[in-house]
Amino acid sequence: MADSTQAAAAPKPSSSVKLVLLGEAAVGKSSLVLRFVNNDFQPNKEPTIGAAFLTQKTHLPTRTIKFEIWDTAGQERFASLAPMYYRNAQAALVVYDVTRASSLGKARHWVAELQRQASPGIVVCLVGNKVDLAEGDDGPDAEEEEGADGEEDGQGEAAAAAAVKPAAVKPAADEGAVRKVSTKEAKAYAEEEGLLFFETSAKSGLNVSEVFTAIANAIPEASLKGGRAGANAAAGAGTQAAIMAGADSSKVNLNAKAGGDKGQEGCAC
Amino acid sequence: MQDDLKPTLGEQDRSLSLTKSPPEAPRTDHDELRSIPGDTVPSVEVSRELTPPPLPPRPRLEVQGRPATSSGSSLRLSKRTSRPQLLSQPTTALSLTDVHPQGRLESGSLQSSPASRPVSRKQSASHLGRFAGSSESGGDDSASLRSYAPTLDARLDGESLLGGLVETEETPAWRALSAQIERDDPFGNIETVDNEFSSQLEHEFDSLETGENDLRTEDDLLELWKAKLKHFFILSASGKPIYSRHGDDHLISHYIGVAQTIISFYQGADDPLKSFTAGDTTFVMVAKGPLNLVAVSRLGESEPQLRTQLESLYMQILSTLTLPSIEKMFSKRPSTDLRRPLEGTDVLLDGLADGFTRGSPSTLLSALECLRLRKTHRRTINETLLKVRSPNLLYGLIVAAGRLVSVVRPKKHSLHPGDLHLIFNMLFEAGSVKASDGENWVPLCLPVFNNTGYLYMYVSFFSTSSSPSSNNDTTSQTGSERPASKVKDDELAIVLISANRESFYELRKMRDDLVLQLEKNQSMSLIKTAIHAGHQPCTDIVPGTPLRHFLYKSRGNVQFTMPSFEPHFHGLVAKRKLMSLYASLHENLHSRTAKTKVVHVVGKEATALAWETPLFELFCVAGPGATRSQLAAGANRVVQWVRREEERVFIIGGAVF
Ligand SMILES: Nc1nc2c(ncn2[C@@H]2O[C@H](COP(=O)(O)OP(=O)(O)O)[C@@H](O)[C@H]2O)c(=O)[nH]1
Ligand SMILES: [Mg+2]
Numbered sequence: 001m002a003d004s005t006q007a008a009a010a011p012k013p014s015s016s017v018k019l020v021l022l023g024e025a026a027v028g029k030s031s032l033v034l035r036f037v038n039n040d041f042q043p044n045k046e047p048t049i050g051a052a053f054l055t056q057k058t059h060l061p062t063r064t065i066k067f068e069i070w071d072t073a074g075q076e077r078f079a080s081l082a083p084m085y086y087r088n089a090q091a092a093l094v095v096y097d098v099t100r101a102s103s104l105g106k107a108r109h110w111v112a113e114l115q116r117q118a119s120p121g122i123v124v125c126l127v128g129n130k131v132d133l134a135e136g137d138d139g140p141d142a143e144e145e146e147g148a149d150g151e152e153d154g155q156g157e158a159a160a161a162a163a164v165k166p167a168a169v170k171p172a173a174d175e176g177a178v179r180k181v182s183t184k185e186a187k188a189y190a191e192e193e194g195l196l197f198f199e200t201s202a203k204s205g206l207n208v209s210e211v212f213t214a215i216a217n218a219i220p221e222a223s224l225k226g227g228r229a230g231a232n233a234a235a236g237a238g239t240q241a242a243i244m245a246g247a248d249s250s251k252v253n254l255n256a257k258a259g260g261d262k263g264q265e266g267c268a269c
Numbered sequence: 270m271q272d273d274l275k276p277t278l279g280e281q282d283r284s285l286s287l288t289k290s291p292p293e294a295p296r297t298d299h300d301e302l303r304s305i306p307g308d309t310v311p312s313v314e315v316s317r318e319l320t321p322p323p324l325p326p327r328p329r330l331e332v333q334g335r336p337a338t339s340s341g342s343s344l345r346l347s348k349r350t351s352r353p354q355l356l357s358q359p360t361t362a363l364s365l366t367d368v369h370p371q372g373r374l375e376s377g378s379l380q381s382s383p384a385s386r387p388v389s390r391k392q393s394a395s396h397l398g399r400f401a402g403s404s405e406s407g408g409d410d411s412a413s414l415r416s417y418a419p420t421l422d423a424r425l426d427g428e429s430l431l432g433g434l435v436e437t438e439e440t441p442a443w444r445a446l447s448a449q450i451e452r453d454d455p456f457g458n459i460e461t462v463d464n465e466f467s468s469q470l471e472h473e474f475d476s477l478e479t480g481e482n483d484l485r486t487e488d489d490l491l492e493l494w495k496a497k498l499k500h501f502f503i504l505s506a507s508g509k510p511i512y513s514r515h516g517d518d519h520l521i522s523h524y525i526g527v528a529q530t531i532i533s534f535y536q537g538a539d540d541p542l543k544s545f546t547a548g549d550t551t552f553v554m555v556a557k558g559p560l561n562l563v564a565v566s567r568l569g570e571s572e573p574q575l576r577t578q579l580e581s582l583y584m585q586i587l588s589t590l591t592l593p594s595i596e597k598m599f600s601k602r603p604s605t606d607l608r609r610p611l612e613g614t615d616v617l618l619d620g621l622a623d624g625f626t627r628g629s630p631s632t633l634l635s636a637l638e639c640l641r642l643r644k645t646h647r648r649t650i651n652e653t654l655l656k657v658r659s660p661n662l663l664y665g666l667i668v669a670a671g672r673l674v675s676v677v678r679p680k681k682h683s684l685h686p687g688d689l690h691l692i693f694n695m696l697f698e699a700g701s702v703k704a705s706d707g708e709n710w711v712p713l714c715l716p717v718f719n720n721t722g723y724l725y726m727y728v729s730f731f732s733t734s735s736s737p738s739s740n741n742d743t744t745s746q747t748g749s750e751r752p753a754s755k756v757k758d759d760e761l762a763i764v765l766i767s768a769n770r771e772s773f774y775e776l777r778k779m780r781d782d783l784v785l786q787l788e789k790n791q792s793m794s795l796i797k798t799a800i801h802a803g804h805q806p807c808t809d810i811v812p813g814t815p816l817r818h819f820l821y822k823s824r825g826n827v828q829f830t831m832p833s834f835e836p837h838f839h840g841l842v843a844k845r846k847l848m849s850l851y852a853s854l855h856e857n858l859h860s861r862t863a864k865t866k867v868v869h870v871v872g873k874e875a876t877a878l879a880w881e882t883p884l885f886e887l888f889c890v891a892g893p894g895a896t897r898s899q900l901a902a903g904a905n906r907v908v909q910w911v912r913r914e915e916e917r918v919f920i921i922g923g924a925v926f
Contacts, residue, residue, distance in 0.1 A: 048613070049701055049702055050709055
């Protein structure tokens with residue numbers, strides 16, 4: 001996807017962006033990165049061990065962004081290491097699996113932690129992955145709608161129940177409905193929290209490069225220069241994501257004053 | 270020739286074994302890590318650190334009447350008047366502490382390779398006598414071996430190992446595998462063997478995941494499950510399933526229940542059950558604190574071998590969680606479900622388990638294999654490593670397709686094959702690190718080094734097929750044509766380990782510097798050439814001998830070397846069978862404290878010789894027609910070859926700072 005470089009002909013200003021992927025294990029974080037970096041997909045990807053570090057460039061009209069990507073493993077035992085990865089990050093992808101309701105609960109948890117602990121200017125994008133499963137399950141439209149309806153039924157409750165166990169809320173989930181998190185529910189949540197939001201498929205490639213482009217656009221110019229304060233500037237940049245609540249991305253910045261882990265930033269990127 | 274086969278006394282063997290400390294032995298020193306130059310040890314996890322034991326745990330060796338506490342092993346050794354010269358040897362070994370006496374081949378009088386050497390020790394000398402010392406006639410040779418034979422018990426008798434395939438000792442699996450093999454060239458024909466066992470072996474690693482077998486009934490699944498030749502289970506002391514190589518919880522729950530009942534019955538009786546056999550199946554149990562590990566094998570493996578395998582699985586669990594955290598979880602809540610904290614590590618356990626099922630020389634010998642490189646080339650690489658070493662580095666490794674290229678380590682810390690095995694397994698068996706195509710930063714505990722805390726491992730893989738910046742393409746090209754080198758074997762990894770969890774970027778820079786330097790001084794292309802060259806065929810190493818394969822372990826260096834499996838041992842079944850043979854030889858060599866340091870077996874399928882001295886263990890396999898003297902000659906040739914090649918096939922010392 002993201003154009004593999006070379007367009008360096010015109011010397012556009014180039015800057016690095018540290019990005020971290022968070023989310024429950026097996027939601028497709030590594031697959032999204034693999035799609036973004038290599039335009040490839042592996043059906044039976046093995047679980048990430050520890051964390052993987054990758055880089056990839058994205059070319060915007062006015063500048064080149066070099067993403068330095070931390071793909072974390074997502075398993076519980078690594079939770080205490082997460083700050084090491086999101087500290088100093090300018091962007092975070094919080095990923096859930098649209099076919100697994102619990103994964104959205106986990107995503108909410110990560111968003112909250114980022115808001116508390118991460119750099120104030122961090123751009124957060126909520127990503128619902130594996131939409132290919134939700135589509136493939138039904139005939140193109142018919143059942144899809146049915147599934148979506150089903151979601152909506154459960155949605156109110158799920159939200160009320162703090163999305164901890166939305167799955168349990170609708171036990172007899174329609175046999176055919178693979179999708180367990182409706183677009184509507186997730187989108188509403190993203191808007192509320194001021195997150196960029198996309199539904200993607202690492203398998204088909206749907207929306208994957210869009211996610212990274214949207215993030216690149218949402219990174220405040222000021223923060224690229226090293227300052228992290230001018231976050232508001234970012235709001236306007238979320239053009240691509242506008243449909244999906246991108247316009248709110250400043251909210252995170254305003255809320256998040258953070259984390260008690262200043263003094264010990266060991267790693268300059 | 271025969272007088273060259275100088276078996277050593279069991280007692281000497283034990284003295285060497287003394288240096289092989291169990292993991293818990295060294296935990297007596299504290300805080301040494303903090304004194305590593307430049308190491309600020311910000312990581313609280315690694316709260317203590319100890320002089321590591323020279324070797325990884327070798328339960329089997331421990332059995333041999335060794336004192337349980339071995340922290341004083343070197344001291345003990347130092348009291349052995351029989352081999353004082355070893356004590357002053359500086360260690361250069363990969364995994365020996367500096368005080369560890371080590372048997373380099375240079376250590377003159379100990380040099381026990383063939384055709385030479387006066388033996389300095391009484392024991393050896395007297396032992397030698399058994400070989401009817403004198404002359405070179407083939408007659409004498411066989412006579413001496415025969416005279417030796419009586420000291421072997423029935424199990425050691427060659428016929429029961431290889432020849433008497435119908436004897437009761439043979440497992441049905443082995444029998445089945447062997448039944449159709451022609452007498453004259455059994456291994457040559459092994460690919461044509463088509464029977465229950467070999468076809469089962471081919472399917473041994475197939476998944477039982479229901480997702481792929483939706484159409485199968487539960488009974489079908491159970492049949493498939495039962496057909497597996499080997500099972501590993503890990504359960505908590507309270508009976509919760511933690512890991513099973515095959516089958517999901519539902520499928521195995523009944524069996525886990527039975528296992529749990531049996532284990533707890535005996536534990537309750539304060540008489541823990543260690544193993545039992547039922548027909549051709551061996552069951553082995555190992556209790557490790559709150560965990561019980563069970564191996565079930567129809568591959569004819571011995572109890573100590575299975576025990577070692579279970580220990581290794583346990584080490585993997587420690588590596589993921591550390592001992593204190595496991596203990597804490599279970600003391601808080603005895604019914605803890607360890608699956609959650611272990612989530613995602615099944616691939617690592619599977620990798621180990623399947624390695625055991627396939628049979629791995631490295632595991633069998635508890636030793637590492639190195640990439641063969643010229644001494645000067647290796648020295649250049651070592652110097653480069655030292656030059657670019659960054660302050661927070663603890664260990665640095667260059668690993669090519671599971672073989673070590675070079676090591677950089679602090680003087681006071683050695684690397685342990687047991688720990689390295691876990692790392693290699695993670696790198697080369699579990700795909701995710703390798704496949705990630707980038708760099709990885711992996712917290713892990715190296716349990717032999719220190720089972721209480723985490724270290725942080727930077728891993729970066731390179732493909733060796735394309736050598737982008739190499740200015741020496743021609744050399745690497747020639748090698749890459751070899752069909753033997755599969756994509757899988759083409760990988761080169763740089764592994765940098767630190768106690769500092771924040772040192773990723775620092776180590777990453779070291780990697781960049783290292784690669785730059787290695788490319789500048791041509792080392793990179795030399796390494797790639799060596800990787801593509803693969804293992805040498807046996808006929809190149811010892812031409813003119815009937816040997817088809819061998820394993821040579823340098824005990825002092827804790828490393829082994831071997832030729833290519835091709836052409837005689839092609840494919841899973843043939844390799845497994847060869848490894849089974851090695852395993853029996855190994856077992857025979859080690860199972861008694863004894864006297865027996867040479868084992869010679871003659872079978873319908875193959876002949877083999879195992880030979881142990883304080884310096885090395887050597888296992889040679891030839892075709893069925895080979896005579897004893899031919900085998901002995903072949904063994905001597907191998908030893909001579911190793912002596913010549915020692916600094917190429919082994920890392921002697923590595924880069925120490
Ligand atoms: N159908 C489908 N499967 C996916 C998708 N993304 C990932 N997967 C699969 O989901 C599993 C977990 O993916 P992985 O990237 O390892 O998840 P991670 O643990 O979040 O990094 C793998 O088997 C992937 O092949 C997707 O978009 N569609
Ligand atoms: Mg992953």
